Amino acid sequence: MLxxxxxxxxxxxxxxxxxxxxxxxxxxQYYYKHGTLEREGEYRDNKRQGVWKYYAKNGTLSRKTTFxxxxxxxxxxxxxxxxxxLAGRGTYVDGKLNGWWKAYDEKGRIKYKRPYExxxxxxxxxxxxxxxxxxxxxQ
Numbered sequence: 001m002l003x004x005x006x007x008x009x010x011x012x013x014x015x016x017x018x019x020x021x022x023x024x025x026x027x028x029q030y031y032y033k034h035g036t037l038e039r040e041g042e043y044r045d046n047k048r049q050g051v052w053k054y055y056a057k058n059g060t061l062s063r064k065t066t067f068x069x070x071x072x073x074x075x076x077x078x079x080x081x082x083x084x085x086l087a088g089r090g091t092y093v094d095g096k097l098n099g100w101w102k103a104y105d106e107k108g109r110i111k112y113k114r115p116y117e118x119x120x121x122x123x124x125x126x127x128x129x130x131x132x133x134x135x136x137x138x139q
Contacts, residue, residue: 022046032057056081065124072100080106090116109133 021041030038036059041052047070054063059098062081066074072092080087085108090101096119103111109130115123 014083060084093118095119108126109134 024047025042025044027040027042029040032038034057036057037055039052041048042050043089047067048067051066053061053066058081060081061079061084063076063078065072065076065126068074072095074092076090076092076097077086078088079085083106085106086104086105088101088103090097091099097116098114098118100115102113105111110123110128112127114121114125129137
């Protein structure tokens with residue numbers, strides 16, 4: 001009898017836990033506690049696939065990235081959570097940043113760029129400065 005009670009308890013407690021381990025295929029949306037959209041994307045074979053979008057609590061797009069087999073792959077973009085403007089952009093390969101990470105100012109001009117290979121910085125950061133007319137003055 002004790003075995004049956006123990007088995008019933010394990011099943012009652014264990015099944016809900018295991019049912020959340022696998023994500024069903026298809027689109028998903030997750031929400032903040034206050035009800036606004038936090039992130040959205042798609043699962044296939046229990047892995048994030050395709051474009052995923054992440055939002056700030058005020059509802060503005062904060063990040064956009066592409067996944068392939070649950071790893072970032074392709075363009076990754078960050079946005080200013082206050083105004084929604086592009087703040088940074090880079091490229092991922094097999095879950096690691098590769099190529100130039102570029103950061104932008106509030107006018108959409110490049111502030112700096114930094115080279116990456118397999119997620120590691122591989123060279124100096126290049127900074128950009130502009131004069132009062134918006135012309136590039138220093139690099």
